[in-house]
Amino acid sequence: MCPRVSEEYKQEKKHEILRAARRVFIRKGYTRTVMQDIMDEAGMSRGAVYAYFDNVEHVFIEVLRFDDQETLRFFEPDPQYPIWNQLMDWVQKQQGDLSLIRHSLVLARAEFILSSSYVHARKNYPYITERYQLTVETMGRVIRKGQEQGEFRPRLEPEAIARYMISFLNGLMLDTFHLGPTMTCVPEQLETFIQSLCIMLDPISIET
Incomplete structure (x- = not known):
């Protein structure tokens, strides 16, 4: 009898496979990656990898899902933290990501x-739409929380501000x-981004 494997x-x-796959996708991109690359990077057999994933597309979607969990943690409510x-912690993380x-x-x-x-065949990849909507809802919820706590007087709907934030950062990235951080003037762009958030959110007070 085979020993039972715990959940x-x-x-x-x-997660080990996903971390290995992430390194491969970063190094080779999506179109040039094949399952053998992921097996080699993870140091696992074909059977071990295929026990969890069907193909490269499946792996990539799960890598996105894995990455998104870290991003969404930035927007978990903390009653002790303005x-x-x-939001500024999240912007700072984006600056770090842009430098790398x-x-x-x-x-x-x-x-x-x-x-x-x-x-x-977009309908075959519902998570692409779901991840966008989940990010909008999560950011919007945080902005609404700031409004309820008296921190913000938003001039637009929180979800509209959230969509702007996502689009701005995705475009800048x-x-x-393809142009490099010097050409795109990342620090100046992020300062402009912060100033635009100030206008949209109209913070009642900003602690520095």
């Missing part, structure tokens, strides 16, 4: 979104990837 063990093995400071843009999933994400398999 914790299976989850850790899955919402504005929470060549070591990010930006290329792989762009290649996936432009791939024929996604363009011609893509531009910075």
